[in-house]
Amino acid sequence: MSVVTNTTTIGAIEAPSRRNTELMLLAFAVVIPVFAYVNVGLAIDGELPTGVLGYGLGLGLLAGVAHIVVRRFAKYADPLLLPLATLLNGLGLVMIWRLDQSQRLIERIESRFGPGSFSPDAPKQLMYSAIGIALFVGVLMVLKDHRILQRYTYISMAVALVLLILPVFFPAVNGAKIWISLGPFTIQPGEFAKIIIAIFFSGYLMVKRDALALASRRFMGLYLPRGRDLGPIVVVWAMSILILVFETDLGTSLLFFGLFVIMLYVATERTSWIVFGLVMSAVGAVGVATFEPHVQQRVEFWLNPFADKTWEQSDQIGQALMSFGSGGVLGTGLGQGNSDLIGFAANSDFILSSFGEEFGLAGMMAFLLIYGLIVERGVRTALAARDPFGKLLAIGLSGAFAIQVFVVAGGVMGLIPLTGMTMPFVAYGGSSVLANWALIAILIRISDTARRPAPAPAPSPDAEMTQVVRP
Amino acid sequence: MNKPLRRIAIFCGLLVLALLVRTNWLQYVEAETLNTHTRNKRVQIERYAAERGNIIVDGKPITGSVDSNDTYFKFKRTYVDGPMWAPVTGYASQAYDANQIEKIEDGILTGNSDQLFFDRTMAMFTGEKKVGGNVVTTLNGAAQKAAFERLGSKKGAVAAIEPKTGKILALASTPSYDPASFAGYSGKDEKAWLALERDKDKPKLNRALREVYPPGSTFKVLTAAAALEHGKVDDINAPTDTEEPYILPNTRTKMVNHAQGCENATLNDAMKVSCNSVFAKLGDKVGRDNMVETAEKFGFNAEQFTPVRSAASVYDTKMDRPGNALSSIGQFNTATTPLQMAMVTAAIANDGKLMKPYMIDSLESPSLDPIKQNEPEEMSQPLSAKNAQLLQQMMENVVENGTGSNARMGDGITVGGKTGTAQHGENNSKNPYAWFISYAKTDSGSPVAVAVVVEDSDASRDDISGGGLAAPIAKAVMQAVIDSKK
Numbered sequence: 038m039s040v041v042t043n044t045t046t047i048g049a050i051e052a053p054s055r056r057n058t059e060l061m062l063l064a065f066a067v068v069i070p071v072f073a074y075v076n077v078g079l080a081i082d083g084e085l086p087t088g089v090l091g092y093g094l095g096l097g098l099l100a101g102v103a104h105i106v107v108r109r110f111a112k113y114a115d116p117l118l119l120p121l122a123t124l125l126n127g128l129g130l131v132m133i134w135r136l137d138q139s140q141r142l143i144e145r146i147e148s149r150f151g152p153g154s155f156s157p158d159a160p161k162q163l164m165y166s167a168i169g170i171a172l173f174v175g176v177l178m179v180l181k182d183h184r185i186l187q188r189y190t191y192i193s194m195a196v197a198l199v200l201l202i203l204p205v206f207f208p209a210v211n212g213a214k215i216w217i218s219l220g221p222f223t224i225q226p227g228e229f230a231k232i233i234i235a236i237f238f239s240g241y242l243m244v245k246r247d248a249l250a251l252a253s254r255r256f257m258g259l260y261l262p263r264g265r266d267l268g269p270i271v272v273v274w275a276m277s278i279l280i281l282v283f284e285t286d287l288g289t290s291l292l293f294f295g296l297f298v299i300m301l302y303v304a305t306e307r308t309s310w311i312v313f314g315l316v317m318s319a320v321g322a323v324g325v326a327t328f329e330p331h332v333q334q335r336v337e338f339w340l341n342p343f344a345d346k347t348w349e350q351s352d353q354i355g356q357a358l359m360s361f362g363s364g365g366v367l368g369t370g371l372g373q374g375n376s377d378l379i380g381f382a383a384n385s386d387f388i389l390s391s392f393g394e395e396f397g398l399a400g401m402m403a404f405l406l407i408y409g410l411i412v413e414r415g416v417r418t419a420l421a422a423r424d425p426f427g428k429l430l431a432i433g434l435s436g437a438f439a440i441q442v443f444v445v446a447g448g449v450m451g452l453i454p455l456t457g458m459t460m461p462f463v464a465y466g467g468s469s470v471l472a473n474w475a476l477i478a479i480l481i482r483i484s485d486t487a488r489r490p491a492p493a494p495a496p497s498p499d500a501e502m503t504q505v506v507r508p
Numbered sequence: 509m510n511k512p513l514r515r516i517a518i519f520c521g522l523l524v525l526a527l528l529v530r531t532n533w534l535q536y537v538e539a540e541t542l543n544t545h546t547r548n549k550r551v552q553i554e555r556y557a558a559e560r561g562n563i564i565v566d567g568k569p570i571t572g573s574v575d576s577n578d579t580y581f582k583f584k585r586t587y588v589d590g591p592m593w594a595p596v597t598g599y600a601s602q603a604y605d606a607n608q609i610e611k612i613e614d615g616i617l618t619g620n621s622d623q624l625f626f627d628r629t630m631a632m633f634t635g636e637k638k639v640g641g642n643v644v645t646t647l648n649g650a651a652q653k654a655a656f657e658r659l660g661s662k663k664g665a666v667a668a669i670e671p672k673t674g675k676i677l678a679l680a681s682t683p684s685y686d687p688a689s690f691a692g693y694s695g696k697d698e699k700a701w702l703a704l705e706r707d708k709d710k711p712k713l714n715r716a717l718r719e720v721y722p723p724g725s726t727f728k729v730l731t732a733a734a735a736l737e738h739g740k741v742d743d744i745n746a747p748t749d750t751e752e753p754y755i756l757p758n759t760r761t762k763m764v765n766h767a768q769g770c771e772n773a774t775l776n777d778a779m780k781v782s783c784n785s786v787f788a789k790l791g792d793k794v795g796r797d798n799m800v801e802t803a804e805k806f807g808f809n810a811e812q813f814t815p816v817r818s819a820a821s822v823y824d825t826k827m828d829r830p831g832n833a834l835s836s837i838g839q840f841n842t843a844t845t846p847l848q849m850a851m852v853t854a855a856i857a858n859d860g861k862l863m864k865p866y867m868i869d870s871l872e873s874p875s876l877d878p879i880k881q882n883e884p885e886e887m888s889q890p891l892s893a894k895n896a897q898l899l900q901q902m903m904e905n906v907v908e909n910g911t912g913s914n915a916r917m918g919d920g921i922t923v924g925g926k927t928g929t930a931q932h933g934e935n936n937s938k939n940p941y942a943w944f945i946s947y948a949k950t951d952s953g954s955p956v957a958v959a960v961v962v963e964d965s966d967a968s969r970d971d972i973s974g975g976g977l978a979a980p981i982a983k984a985v986m987q988a989v990i991d992s993k994k
Contacts, residue, residue: 303512363543364539398535416520428513443524
């Protein structure tokens with residue numbers, strides 16, 4: 038009879054899980070928006086907003102649930118992602134609520150759709166946030182290992198294509214066909230498509246990366262892959278241009294194209310892809326801009342935001358720029374700016390200018406750095422991931438996030454032409470909040486796998502032999 | 509795969525950096541430009557967000573604010589006797605910006621001025637509502653009323669100054685407009701604004717400050733001043749050796765005299781009956797450059813800031829001899845604002861010292877504490893006290909015995925004046941302008957100098973109309989000032 042005991046001196050090194058750090062940061066991420074909420078109430082009505090307790094508890098509860106689920110199902114996950122997303126979501130809710138109080142925006146709606154037609158957006162956004170966190174919880178609970186997603190590479194491609202093509206069959210809203218409406222709900226499928234397409238790219242590139250990287254011919258200093266490897270790339274490039282043309286959605290096509298180039302570059306490690314991507318996007322952009330009036334108009338608005346003609350058609354860019362300007366270095370203070378002058382889409386596409394005006398330059402820098410941090414944690418996750426699929430998916434998702442933030446913020450601030458995309462987490466809109474919570478969930482899942490300590494080595498067969506034989 | 513990942517990380521970092529640079533550019537470098545952009549409604553919104561301070565005359569506000577229950581512009585500007593005070597206050601319209609005092613002192617009136625920083629900070633702690641400060645003017649309500657009512661339905665302007673200090677006492681312009689009629693931004697306001705814009709009588713034009721008229725014979729006092737200052741005349745009662753008819757230098761053009769007895773007249777007599785020939789010859793004798801020098805000392809060829817900007821009066825610095833001779837009697841291309849002629853008169857009445865004209869006496873904080881008190885300031889000394897007194901003699905002679913008899917006041921008040929009728933239009937085809945400049949003097953010096961111009965439709969002969977149309981208005985204004993001092 039022998040007693041089997043593990044006497045190996047090399048145990049698994051317990052990496053700190055950092056869950057308590059996350060909890061502490063989450064507390065900040067809840068308290069800061071609650072203070073902001075109180076601040077808006079005091080600035081606008083001179084008294085504490087009546088919903089402050091409910092709002093604080095609600096946000097706290099959501100954050101708490103998310104935290105417990107992370108603690109249980111993704112113990113080693115990156116501790117920064119959840120608090121950062123919660124903070125953005127909470128501040129977004131405050132700003133949407135603040136814009137709900139704007140008499141000008143209420144009047145604007147009521148003069149268009151009749152008295153009583155105004156309904157506040159903040160409660161809806163709170164509901165979307167709850168569903169978003171539910172989705173976050175669901176992803177973490179169901180998706181035990183991100184590598185499972187690899188199995189759905191080609192299904193993802195099909196789903197993504199369907200999602201992208203669907204809006205063509207629905208009427209355009211404000212010049213862009215990016216919506217599908219199902220009864221009372223409208224969904225922006227592009228938001229979800231960006232995640233699904235990242236999954237497809239990761240799966241496809243993981244399989245093809247060697248073929249793409251090595252089986253290529255040198256042509257004018259560039260490595261050109263074989264046609265059968267290049268096929269899907271051309272399809273995606275064509276697709277993003279087609280989306281642009283038929284749905285007049287500049288942002289989404291830019292996002293997908295950028296996403297694809299980034300992932301291809303990471304997968305093949307060939308700089309020529311960057312050059313190739315830039316050339317193709319330049320050709321595509323110039324080609325489309327020459328015959329698509331919607332795009333031409335956007336460029337015109339961007340170049341001359343204050344021209345008479347621009348002003349007549351859409352004063353939004355100009356108004357947004359003036360919002361930023363009037364915020365100055367320290368901002369006007371929550372509830373005390375006039376960012377509602379933007380009117381249409383003030384709490385969705387243009388919500389950043391409200392932050393710019395009321396939080397000022399200081400607030401905007403903090404804001405952009407929060408986004409920067411999320412991206413940075415995503416890239417770090419990609420670096421730490423041990424499997425190529427995980428690496429590709431993590432860099433794809435964080436790259437998409439970065440490009441989206443850049444395109445939206447750059448558009449609102451007049452750095453690049455405006456496109457109709459939403460600022461992740463802060464802008465009003467169900468699709469956006471849901472999709473971005475799912476995105477964070479997947480990143481947390483990958484980071485958990487990446488940071489999880491290696492399993493304890495199996496009991497070594499040698500152990501038997503070195504046992505002390507008792508007499 | 510980590511090398512490209514690190515490069516992508518740098519790329520993402522660059523994207524965020526670009527956004528950071530851009531936000532710094534917008535919110536720090538460009539902030540001022542964007543904030544003052546004409547398309548930026550915030551200036552207007554801020555202007556009417558709180559109860560605006562008032563413009564004060566004789567201790568009483570001539571402006572006001574009403575709550576308009578509007579989501580853009582909470583308060584709306586109201587005006588007491590709008591048309592009468594419009595040339596002083598300007599307007600503050602929700603749709604059409606603001607001008608004059610309403611615009612220049614916007615910071616004080618809205619309460620946003622840095623000068624009110626202390627008050628704002630105090631109000632923040634005590635929780636008081638933000639209100640604007642007040643602008644106290646130098647104007648005299650009675651004089652303004654007299655000027656505006658006497659101008660009546662005639663087109664014209666009046667500017668009155670206190671010679672000792674440069675305080676503006678009256679600034680009237682007719683036809684005028686009511687700034688309250690377009691203070692809001694409704695359809696009604698737009699209609700009122702457009703009607704004013706289209707009106708060919710230009711009611712929005714501030715004729716006292718912004719319109720330049722040929723000064724006609726009133727300019728002769730300036731020519732006389734230049735002659736005395738540059739030593740071309742010593743004795744105003746000595747014959748001037750002027751031939752009749754006088755031929756303009758270098759030409760064959762005869763100078764037309766409407767007055768009688770100008771041949772070889774003395775300067776005093778020439779002034780009394782307003783001889784063109786005598787002054788044209790005198791101006792020629794003084795010479796262009798000396799004429800320019802004196803005119804500029806009086807304020808010509810420069811805008812005046814009262815602080816409302818006036819148009820620059822013109823005495824051409826490059827004209828030839830005959831042009832200078834013609835200019836010396838206020839014709840050719842000489843042109844002045846009523847304010848400028850009031851300044852000329854005030855300098856003479858103040859023994860040669862020209863005080864800088866101003867119409868804002870002081871600025872008050874919302875709690876009525878003084879923030880800034882304007883003090884009288886000497887602008888120049890265009891002529892010596894002795895020469896000024898000689899000019900006073902001549903101008904008083906004009907009122908006592910000459911063309912300005914309509915301005916006589918009696919009761920121990922001495923009045924000096926000069927009439928003028930300026931021809932304009934090609935071949936004098938248009939109706940002339942009737943001018944009158946004058947000052948009143950009591951035992952304690954001169955309390956008022958005034959310039960009146962009437963764009964006259966009836967005037968036909970030199971001087972008669974200046975004396976007939978404009979002098980009674982000047983007299984009423986001077987009377988109002990003297991009465992209000994009692």
